[in-house]
Amino acid sequence: MNTPSNRIKEITHTAIMGLQRFYHNYDKIFPYTAKINNDVDFYAQGYSFRYAVISHIGISKWLIYHPHDKQHLPTLWGSILSEISKVDDIGDIALSLWAGCEKPTDTDIEIIIDKLINLWCAQKEGCNSVELGWILKACLMAIELNPESYHKLISVMKESYVRLCDHYNPTAQLFRRHKRKGFIQKIYGQIACFADQVYPIIAMSHYGKLYDDHNANTISDHVVNKICEYQGKYGQWMWHYDVMHNRLCEEYPVFSVHQDAMAPMAIFASDEVNHQDHGEAIELGMQWIFGNNELGKNLVLQEQGIIWRDIERVEPQKRTRNIKGLCCTYGIKSLGDRLTKKYMGNFKINYECRPYHLGWILYAWADKLKT
Numbered sequence: 001m002n003t004p005s006n007r008i009k010e011i012t013h014t015a016i017m018g019l020q021r022f023y024h025n026y027d028k029i030f031p032y033t034a035k036i037n038n039d040v041d042f043y044a045q046g047y048s049f050r051y052a053v054i055s056h057i058g059i060s061k062w063l064i065y066h067p068h069d070k071q072h073l074p075t076l077w078g079s080i081l082s083e084i085s086k087v088d089d090i091g092d093i094a095l096s097l098w099a100g101c102e103k104p105t106d107t108d109i110e111i112i113i114d115k116l117i118n119l120w121c122a123q124k125e126g127c128n129s130v131e132l133g134w135i136l137k138a139c140l141m142a143i144e145l146n147p148e149s150y151h152k153l154i155s156v157m158k159e160s161y162v163r164l165c166d167h168y169n170p171t172a173q174l175f176r177r178h179k180r181k182g183f184i185q186k187i188y189g190q191i192a193c194f195a196d197q198v199y200p201i202i203a204m205s206h207y208g209k210l211y212d213d214h215n216a217n218t219i220s221d222h223v224v225n226k227i228c229e230y231q232g233k234y235g236q237w238m239w240h241y242d243v244m245h246n247r248l249c250e251e252y253p254v255f256s257v258h259q260d261a262m263a264p265m266a267i268f269a270s271d272e273v274n275h276q277d278h279g280e281a282i283e284l285g286m287q288w289i290f291g292n293n294e295l296g297k298n299l300v301l302q303e304q305g306i307i308w309r310d311i312e313r314v315e316p317q318k319r320t321r322n323i324k325g326l327c328c329t330y331g332i333k334s335l336g337d338r339l340t341k342k343y344m345g346n347f348k349i350n351y352e353c354r355p356y357h358l359g360w361i362l363y364a365w366a367d368k369l370k371t
Contacts, residue, residue, distance in 0.1 A: 002279035003286050008369045010302055011260050011289070012062075015358035016072050018305030019055055022355045023074035030079070033352045036304055049083055051356040052076055053095045058359030060103035062366045084112065090119040090127065094134040101141035113142060113152060120156045127160075128178040129167045129192065133199030136160040140206045161207055161216070164200055168219050172246040173226040175200050190244035194237055194258050197223050198266040205269035220270040227263070228281045234293050235284030237263045253312035253350065256299055259285040260307070261360035268364070294347045306353045307361075314346040 021042045022031050032046025056076040063070055080096060087093055093116050100109040116138065127135070139157035143150045167176045177192040201220045208216035230238050230248050237258040240250040263285050267278045289307070291298040299308040
């Protein structure tokens with residue numbers, strides 16, 4: 001691992017500080033985002049069950065390796081369970097099952113398993129690569145935790161794995177966004193985002209490790225190599241890929257969560273099973289967070305518990321990403337580049353922070369930092 005421990009300590013400390021502030025002393029227990037006033041006053045907005053579940057996943061893994069931090073981190077599982085009956089999105093339920101398995105308690109997770117199975121029957125046709133990654137990962141976690149659940153989950157696990165393999169394009173060496181029916185859906189499903197690569201990499205790596213599956217390991221390795229090939233000169237993990245035409249579609253925004261959490265946790269998972277080392281790419285991505293970026297700005301506000309969300313183009317109504325995405329979809333990327341040329345050089349910081357970012361930081365680095 002190439003990333004200096006002091007840099008890891010800084011972002012994990014920031015994550016702990018931020019999660020404290022997100023989930024303590026607010027009427028809305030599961031905030032969606034946060035900003036600060038006058039560089040000091042932290043205020044949360046909105047509601048997100050999903051972000052709370054991801055935060056719990058990160059906190060749970062962190063505390064396995066750093067139990068002394070228990071007093072500094074919020075306890076979310078009880079509140080998550082109280083909301084489960086209201087949740088009918090298969091992605092959120094898959095994440096909840098993953099969360100329940102990450103650091104097992106005395107809580108029975110069978111109700112979540114049963115809900116996942118029921119929702120799978122109704123929603124599997126529409127699942128995108130992100131959701132399939134979550135579902136496969138959750139099934140693997142549950143089976144490892146309790147092998148008796150294998151017989152209940154085998155159908156969902158196997159089918160989500162097969163569908164994820166079907167989303168993989170071996171020519172582009174990337175995952176499509178989805179394979180939904182219909183002409184328009186088919187076209188748009190070929191423009192995949194960075195998250196469409198990250199969560200399948202994690203799930204495939206876990207599947208390959210658990211079942212010694214060469215195909216799963218090879219896919220995860222190829223996708224990691226491809227996203228590293230597309231990495232920008234400042235270490236940016238690019239946002240959108242044209243999987244149909246085997247090329248980069250749209251670079252911006254560059255999200256901080258990709259740089260310091262999602263890319264590392266996916267690459268670590270794949271490198272472990274494939275005996276590779278992409279440490280230089282991870283470190284380059286981390287340097288972007290700390291100021292080696294388009295604006296020369298450090299995005300980490302350690303004591304405030306804030307990492308600014310992204311660097312994006314200065315443009316009206318997300319014009320560049322919409323035009324370039326549409327042109328890529330129809331195979332005319334060069335036209336999209338020409339139409340958006342005037343927006344290429346001006347950037348700004350998106351001054352917000354979301355809790356799932358901080359949760360994934362703890363997840364990515366929990367077992368990489370000795371304290």
